[in-house]
Amino acid sequence: MNDIVETRNQDLIQNVTNQITFINNFIKWSDGYLQQGRKEETFKKLVNVRRQLKRLLFSLESNPAIAAFGESQKGKSYVISSLLARKGQQLVFVDPKTNETYNFVEQFNPIGRDVEATGVATRFTCKYDVPDVDFPVMVKILHVSDMLNILCDSAYNDVKNHxxxxxxxxxxxxxxxxxxxxxxxxxxxxxxxxxxxxxxxxxxxxxxxxxxxxxxxxxxxxxxxxxxxxxxxxxxxxxxxxxxxDNSDITALFARLLQGYETIGFGKKVYIPVSALLNTTNTLMSAICLQTLDAEMPLVGNTNPVYGTDLLTEKNQVINGFSKSILSAICAEVVFQIPEETISEELLYHLNGITGDDVRQYLLSKGWNKKVSKQFLKSVDIFDFPGARERLRLDESQVKLELNKKMVLRGKVSYLFNKYSDERLINVLMLCHDHIHVGTTVMPDLVEQWLKFNVGATKRERTAYIDKSIISPLFMIATKFNIDMSSSVQEGGDTQISKRWDDRYKVVYYDQVLEANSRSWFNEWTERGGFKNTYLLRDYKYSGTVGGSANRLFEGYDQGGVETVEIDADFHQRLKQSFISNIHVNTFFDDPELAWDAAATMNNDGATRIIENLGIVAGNAKESRLYRCQQEVRSLQAQVIQLMMEYYHDENDENIMQKAIERAGSIIAEFDVVCGKDNYFFGRMIQNLQISENYVFDFYYNELNNTKATSERDVKEYDLILSRCHGRLSANNSYEQNLEILCQEYHFSSTGSCKEFFENVKGVSLEKLFACNFKQKSNSEQLAEGILEKWILDIKGSKNLKFYEAQGCNTLVILDLIENLKAVADYIELKSVIARKISPFVDAISVPHQILDMIADTTAEIINTFVVTLGYRYYSGQKKEELKMVNEKNNLHLSFDYEDTQCIPMSNEELSELFDDIRPTDENSQLTSLPSFINYNRWIEMLLISFVASYNIPTYNVEANKLLGKLLADYKELN
Incomplete structure (x- = not known):
């Protein structure tokens, strides 16, 4: 099965790689053949798809990952140690050069003392090659764009007044x-x-x-x-x-960090010695490292191990004394190798502390007589994320002081989880929390966000995913359970005992950490019921009898690493019965008794059960991830195909007609959805397409007073010359033939003297004259053509498209509407309509201001009426009959009753009433008879008619269309 999944994973990697290549080719095609407005919008959409494919590609090429996540000081490190350390031992790292052993928790981990301690993520993996034993630890570097996000995140989320x-x-x-x-x-x-x-x-x-x-x-x-x-x-x-x-302090910090990036050649990773991680010399993983970002210390050459470390770049360049603060800031992960002896370890459940034959038999039926393997660590990585914290609430005046102390840390910690969640790099999430909650938390949003992107946004999607993974990929780990087992509240009786479960599972977990009451995912986890994948974990060390913090549950571990005696078995039985019968406990656990026995009995701390179930979900992690990625890849490919289809023109007439109808349908669907959300959108959209009298006046005034435009219009000598030659001049003649004809008609002695007179003496372009395609345009024609070109250019400009983007509209759909407006305007010759109206007033020597006001008003009225009627009034009787036949053949349900009723644009108030009226109620069953609804539907119907009317107007480059057709056909074959 694993080989089959791996083959399918590699196939999808190749598919995504091919798609990225095709998208790059499509971008090249659009650069060469699309007009500027469409080129920019298409480029944005293709880049958006490409970047998502790149993310998926990176995810597919990476090991699936299990992440421990939670707030600071909530037991994540113990969870990691339980997974990776051998039972009864500490998590250690062995220096490959000296074979010296380092205790990970005691020598590498920053000391928290209830404050933020860690500023980087830690990855444990078996896929690890050490290029140089002097530099055995890999550090993965954040991309520059990641750092930009971190600084932006902190600037907005940590600074409230700026x-x-x-x-x-x-x-x-x-x-x-x-x-x-x-x-x-x-x-x-x-x-x-x-x-x-x-x-x-x-x-x-x-x-x-x-x-x-x-x-x-x-x-x-x-x-x-x-x-x-x-x-x-x-x-x-x-x-x-x-x-x-433009905060100058943040800009200065970014410039300093850029120097660090440039020093390591903008590499993706570097390697460091073990000494850089020792917490006795300010471990690189410590949040304290970031607090010296503004210190007056060099970028390289630091000899004090507190402030600098040697490193090896990807290009095998050794840099001495590189700033630890800079490296900590740009570091995404510190990577450690999982020892082979950890992977080969097998764990056992222990029954020696279990009383009652029926309980023993039940546990045996649950597999307690089987060994639990850690072999899954070969195929997954383990993440330990820095602890999440509430964001700061600073004034901008505090940025200079707090930027390095807290802002970068908070921004980075927040960003790391968001990044890994968004990019599908966390496949299993272990949410770790103890019995205490203090202050506002960011956890509910972060957990819900991860679930949405990585498991599913709905219970149906989550059900489909978990059918592949077998066990939920979200693990709720109730850490420090040894505290709940202590006898500190024994004197309060059973009521007080039960209260500890109420507090942890109802108040802390349900209400605060998850905010489950206001978020549907917890109670509607899958189609089979609510979320119940919760585990208990206690700490052997604090379950013993040594030290002031010991909870005195069992004896023996402090002496020999094995629990030998249960100190207060009767009290623990009372706790157990209270636990398994508590209503809030049963909300979180599918089998509370099994959870208790796996964590609260002698030599069972809960880790074995967690590891057993992690092994199941990890074994299916790649297949589950593959399932999600395949869905996303198909969706993204469909988007690109749809985009290609927007520009591809089928040469089959029936297909062209159907495509015109589909294009109109896309616009209508877009408007119905957006107008349903915003009652005023349609009115504003119509206004956005229309123009004002002042808009036209300014253009006409500038054109009529533009000396260059005037000189271009003043070319009567060309008409007279063509007339004088009695039609003998022709574009089909050679240059020499036309020059001979011109010489004959004007009786020059030679073609040389003829050419000299016209070109050098009179400045007449013989090339232009002999082309014979010159037709003098009157003022009215020039102005009509110019105002229509300017109008179309402006309404499809990027500035205008921002209006639609802000409303959530697909801008390519809007561009399609605008291009159709132009096609219809060309079909009905709107330019001639305007020219005829203004011709009596402008085809003269000069045009006074009073006349300009009048023709500007006339022109604006013509264009604005065209926007409202979409040119329907200008269709010939024959054209309307053809449209009616198309309507019947394609079941378009058009009424064609637009002759007697003028369609007037609706005001914002009418639009608001319209969309209030069309919301379903018992009283509006006759809504289709409302005047506002009729007006809106008439415009929509005329929109559809306009697409059908202009469908067979050739407006595309035939050669470009053939190239796109080939690209489209090849792209569709990817699977």
Whole structure:
């Protein structure tokens, strides 16, 4: 089975790799053949798909991972030790050069003392090669885009009162940068378009549109995507500082961190000696490391081991005394190898502390006579995440002081979990928490977010996933259970004993850590019921009798590593009965008695049961992940195919017609959904498509006073010359033949003197004359053509499309609508309609201001009426009959009763009433008879008619269409 899954995994990796190649080819095609507006929107959508495919590719190429996660000081380290240390021993690391053994918890782990201790994630893996025994520990480095996200996250989520750069200022700055880099060459591939879009997604999802409204609504990300490959790393701080509202302290820190990245060659990993991890010399994993980021110390050459460490880069370059604070800041993971003896260890349940034959038989039926293997550690990695904490609430004036002390740490800890969750790098989550909760928590949102991306957003999706994994990939680990077993509350009787379960499972877990009452996933975990995958874990050390913190549960472990005597068996039995009968305990545990016996009896601390079930879910982790990834890959491929189909034109007439109907249907569906959410959207959308009298006036005034345009119109000599030659001049003639004809008609003695007169003396272009395609345009024709071109260009410009993006509209659908408006305008010759109306007033020597006002008003009225009626009034009788036949053949249900009733655009109030009216109630069963509903439906029907009317107007490049057709056909074959 594992071989089959691995083969399927490799097949999907190849499929995703091929898709990325096809997307790059599609981007090249769009660059060559699409108009600017569509090119930009298509590029954004393709980059969005490509970056998601790259994430999936990275996930598929990585080992599945089990992560321990929770708030600081809640027992995560003990959970990790229970998994990776041999029973009765400590988790150790062996230096491959000296064979010296290091106690991971006591010598590497930062000492917390109830504060944030760790600033990096720790990975344990068996897939590990040591390139140099002097540098046996791998450090994975955050990408520069990750660091940008961290600083942006902290700037918005840890600082509550800060300055704001408004959207207009951001737009002005970024537009200036676009002009600066417009013709610059590509200079780097470290930070690219996909990275900028990843940052955009992170800001939108994890900072939010309320906090970062101006940043998200500006052109910052669109502009940055277009120019970032052309920008040198040294210029990134200035360009990208808008991510933290131009705070100079954060910008300076980013510039310093960039120096660190450049020093290690922007590598993905480095290797360090064991000495860099010793907590006696400020371990690299310590949060304290980050607090010296602003210290006046060199980037390299630090000889004090507290502040610097030697390292080996990916290119085998040794750097001496590299700043520990910089390395800690840009470090994503410290990676350790899981010892082979840990993987080969087999665990046993212990029955010597179990009383009662019936209980023993029950436990044997549950597999307590079998060995529990750790072989699953060969195929999965183990993560230990830094402890999650509530975000800070700083004023911007405190940034300088707190940036290195707490802000970077909080931003980094938050980002690490968000990143690994979003990128599907955590396949099994062990949520660790003890019996105490203090203050506001961030855990509910983080857990729900992980579930949504990695297991399923609905109980149906979660059911399908768990059918593959067998056991839930979310493990709730109730740590420090030895405290719950202590006799400290014995005097309170059974009521007080029961209260400890109420407090832990109802107050702390249900209400606070998970907020299960307000989140549906806990009680609607799968189609089979609520979440019950909870485990108990106690600490052998604190279960003993030595030390002031000992809970005095069992004797023997302190002396020989084996529990030999249960100190108060009768009290423990009372605890057990209270535990298994408690209603809140039963909410979290499928089998409370089994959970108790696995963790609260002699020589059973709960770890064996956790490891047994982790082995099951880990054994299916790759297949479960593969299942989710296959779904996502298919969905992303469908998006690209749909995008290709938007531009591909089938040469079969029936297919072209059907595609026109489908395009209209996509727009109608988009409007119905968006208008249902926002009652005012449709009115604003119509206004957004229309123009004002002032808009037209300014354009006409500038055109009529533009000397260049005037000179281009003043070419009557061309008409007279063509007329004088009696039609003998022709584009089919050679240049010499036409010159001879011209010479004859004007009786020049030679063709040379003829050419000299017209070209050099009079400035007439003979090339243009001989093309014979010149037709003088009147003022009215020039103005009508110009205003329509400007109108179409403006309504499909990126600035205007921001309006639709803010409403959640698919901008490609909007561009499709606008292009159809242009196609219909061309079909009905709207340019001629406008020209005829204004011709009597502008086809003269000069046009006074009063006339300009009038023709501007007339032009605006024509265009605005066209927006509302979509050109229907200009269709010929024959065209309308053809449309009725199409309607009947395709069952479009169009009424064609638009002749007598003028369709007037609805006001915002009418639109609001419309969508209030169409919400289903007992009173609105006759809603289709409402005037506002009829008006809206008429516009929608005329939209569909306009697509059908213009479907056979050829508007595409035939050669480009053939290339796209080949690309589409090949892309569809990927499976």
């Amino acid at each position: 300055s704001i750069i408004n959207k207009e200022d951001i737009d002005e700055f970024m537009q200036a940068q676009e002009r600066r880099y417009q013709n610059a060459p590509v200079v780097q591939d470290i930070l690219g378009e996909d990275d900028i879009m990843n940052i955009y997604e992170y800001v939108k999802n994890h900072i939010g549109e309320v906090k970062a409204r101006d940043l998200l609504s500006s052109c910052f990300f669109d502009s940055a995507m277009r120019i970032i490959p052309k920008v040198q790393p040294a210029e990134w701080p200035q360009l990208l500082s808008k991510l933290w509202y």
